[in-house]
Amino acid sequence: MRSLRTMLVGSVHEFDRRRWLLPALNIAPHSFLARTGAAMLILAGIAWLDSYSGPEVQLFVFYLLPILYVTSQIGQRMGIVMCVICVASSVAVGWHDGADVGPAKALTAAARLLVSVLVVVGWGRLHKMGQALAELSLTDPLTGLQNRRGCLLRGEAELTRMRRSGECLSLMYIDLDNFKAVNDIQGHKAGDRLLRVTAEVLLQSIRESDAAARMGGDEFVLILPGANSWGGRSLGETIRRGLCQAYRNEGVDASASVGVATFYEAPATFEEALHDADQVMYRTKRANKGEVLQQDVRRKS
Numbered sequence: 001m002r003s004l005r006t007m008l009v010g011s012v013h014e015f016d017r018r019r020w021l022l023p024a025l026n027i028a029p030h031s032f033l034a035r036t037g038a039a040m041l042i043l044a045g046i047a048w049l050d051s052y053s054g055p056e057v058q059l060f061v062f063y064l065l066p067i068l069y070v071t072s073q074i075g076q077r078m079g080i081v082m083c084v085i086c087v088a089s090s091v092a093v094g095w096h097d098g099a100d101v102g103p104a105k106a107l108t109a110a111a112r113l114l115v116s117v118l119v120v121v122g123w124g125r126l127h128k129m130g131q132a133l134a135e136l137s138l139t140d141p142l143t144g145l146q147n148r149r150g151c152l153l154r155g156e157a158e159l160t161r162m163r164r165s166g167e168c169l170s171l172m173y174i175d176l177d178n179f180k181a182v183n184d185i186q187g188h189k190a191g192d193r194l195l196r197v198t199a200e201v202l203l204q205s206i207r208e209s210d211a212a213a214r215m216g217g218d219e220f221v222l223i224l225p226g227a228n229s230w231g232g233r234s235l236g237e238t239i240r241r242g243l244c245q246a247y248r249n250e251g252v253d254a255s256a257s258v259g260v261a262t263f264y265e266a267p268a269t270f271e272e273a274l275h276d277a278d279q280v281m282y283r284t285k286r287a288n289k290g291e292v293l294q295q296d297v298r299r300k301s
Helices: 009-018 029-053 060-073 076-096 103-136 148-165 179-186 188-205 229-249 270-287
Strands: 169-177 211-216 219-225 255-263 292-297
Touching: 029 060, 029 076, 060 076, 060 103, 076 103, 148 169, 148 211, 148 219, 148 270, 169 188, 169 229, 169 270, 179 188, 188 211, 188 219, 188 229, 219 229, 229 255, 229 292, 255 270, 270 292
Parallel strands: 255 292
Antiparallel strands: 169 219, 169 255, 211 219
16 A cells, blocks of 8 residues: 555656545555556466467456455555456457457446456455554554554564664653552542543654553553653653643542663664663662653663
């Protein structure tokens, strides 16, 4: 599901902004060309077999292969375009073989086009359902933040980017103080509300390039690409104050201990980075609950 550009880019780039087809596509030019080229090669092979087998053997069902490939790799709208191309190719093969052209053939072509489009629509919906299920597997159902699995996947991706770009990375580990008391005294409903409020404050405080996750219980993590020591500390203070204000507004006696670990050199794994950030958080929790502690980890010499 990506976007069309190339020379195809020059001329198509304008077309991309103005027509109904291309806003749904969002792939890099080389990727689009590779996938489209693969689909056309499959189509050419099927058309050749169709022509070679003659009119006695109907191979139209195999035309669904490039249609489904394009639908899954590029998008539903491009899949519909591929339907038209495949039906047209099938008709052209029939003409080449000397088949009569008449109302019956036109009706057959229309029926094939309708069936192909219905297959594309069904396949597209199935693909979207799969994407939705994949997203659910990475999302915490209570807060809507990433869950631990989603955090680990995003974190490993950020470490890869960090090694490539040489930028720094900060991890913020947040633990709620007195959360158990809120659950015990006011009930789990109040505790769940506290977690949702925490998530709202985190999402309002971070950039688009950042990521927020609930690691389980009352522990949260923020992944902050490109955030240096000062930036991590500053955001930590902003979030601590925002959470305290939100908790007061909710009438809850709670606070947040915040640990910020800043990396100038990528650790071996994201699990290791999480452990470092967790240790920073526990240091501030043991020394002075409800405060922020920032530490540089493995700074380049």
